[in-house]
Amino acid sequence: MTDERKKELEQKQETLMHRYKKYEAMQREFSYDPDLYSYAERQMQRLDDETEYIRGLLEGRWDE
Numbered sequence: 891m892t893d894e895r896k897k898e899l900e901q902k903q904e905t906l907m908h909r910y911k912k913y914e915a916m917q918r919e920f921s922y923d924p925d926l927y928s929y930a931e932r933q934m935q936r937l938d939d940e941t942e943y944i945r946g947l948l949e950g951r952w953d954e
Contacts, residue, residue, distance in 0.1 A: 896948065903944045910937045 913930040920926045946952050 891947075891950075899944050899948055903941055903948075906937050906941045906944070910934055910941070913937070 913934045917927055917930045917934075920930075947954060
């Protein structure tokens with residue numbers, strides 16, 4: 891993996907985690923709304939999965 895590709899993946903990972911934190915805050919703020927809470931939960935899981943995939947690429951666990 892090139893240094894440029896590694897930097898690109900690290901930036902994408904950082905962006906995904908920033909989005910995750912926004913959904914986390916949304917869950918706390920709107921915890922009384924079960925539909926919004928569930929939506930945020932699904933989005934957080936999707937972002938977590940995507941971040942885990944990028945982590946695996948960076949650690950060399952698998953190829954793209």
